[in-house]
Amino acid sequence: MDELIVFDKVYLTYHTKESETPVLSDINFTVSKGELMGLVGPSGCGKTTILSLISGIIAPTSGSVLTGGSPPQKCDISGYMLQKDELLPWRTNMGNILLGAEIKKLDRQKTKQKAIQLLKKYDLEGVEKHYPSQLSGGMRQRIALIRTLVLAPQIILLDEPFSALDFQTRLQVVGDVYNMLKSEEMTAVFVTHDINEAISMCDRVAVLSSKPCRIKKIIDISEFNGIPPSERRVNKRFVEIYDDILTTMQNDGE
Ligand SMILES: Nc1ncnc2c1ncn2[C@@H]1O[C@H](COP(=O)(O)OP(=O)(O)OP(=O)(O)O)[C@@H](O)[C@H]1O
Ligand SMILES: [Mg+2]
Known part of the structure; x- marks a missing residue:
């Protein structure tokens, strides 16, 4: 197709x-x-x-x-990426990335591994335990896109x-x-x-x-x-x- x-x-x-x-x-x-x-x-x-x-x-x-x-x-x-990144401030960056996967009941470990690979590939290694407020606007948008990408x-x-x-x-x-x-x-x-x-x-x-x-x-x-x-x-x-x-x-x- x-x-x-x-x-x-x-x-x-x-x-x-x-x-x-x-x-x-x-x-x-x-x-x-x-x-x-x-x-x-x-x-x-x-x-x-x-x-x-x-x-x-x-x-x-x-x-x-x-x-x-x-x-x-x-x-x-389809996955959506919106004008505002819509990251939840009370969740860590990894918590935010895994949110869609949790809702869809996907395998948490597999999704997490994929997220770690993507964070590394796109220069965001080490931010997973931080909160969205600690990131720049551009980094937040990349996190938001990774959150969409892990859902494949x-x-x-x-x-x-x-x-x-x-x-x-x-x-x-x-x-x-x-x-x-x-x-x-x-x-x-x-x-x-x-x-x-x-x-x-x-x-x-x-x-x-x-x-x-x-x-x-x-x-x-x-x-x-x-x-x-x-x-x-x-x-x-x-x-x-x-x-x-x-x-x-x-x-x-x-
Ligand atoms: N649920 C709805 N019920 C009735 N009218 C709607 C609804 N959603 C959108 N509209 C109308 O449909 C038209 C198109 O809306 P849409 O949101 O698709 O435009 P857009 O091109 O995305 O606008 P923008 O550039 O401002 O985001 C608008 O006139 C809007 O008022
Ligand atoms: Mg619009």
């Missing part, structure tokens, strides 16, 4: 007592195994809604969403995971997370407001419109495949791709 995520003619309408809000309209895209797909679009256009469909939290009003060839079961094959999800969903970080830290963490996702051969969907960040990390970027959300264009940047964010930013193609995405975002026509 090469195409891990398939959206086929997906429409979604939120129903409330008073009204119906059509949010997604005819969304079609696929994400292949190992690919990093970006979603950029105006605030409130439906980006988080697309992630909720992939994780099986909600179902489409019409059309189909398939992950790994079947409709997603609630959070079964097939898909990682990143919903603006860097927006709470300051600019310097952000550059660093974008590089770290890219490195972790590629090295673990993860398939990921990455939501961001920041065009720079999308080009820094993704293989393709879908530019979305709002009310209702449609895909205006999917921009292929696989020419940057394997090139880390810090090198992409100084590549002369970066500005051209930036312009392409910005022009597409600003263009009102279909």
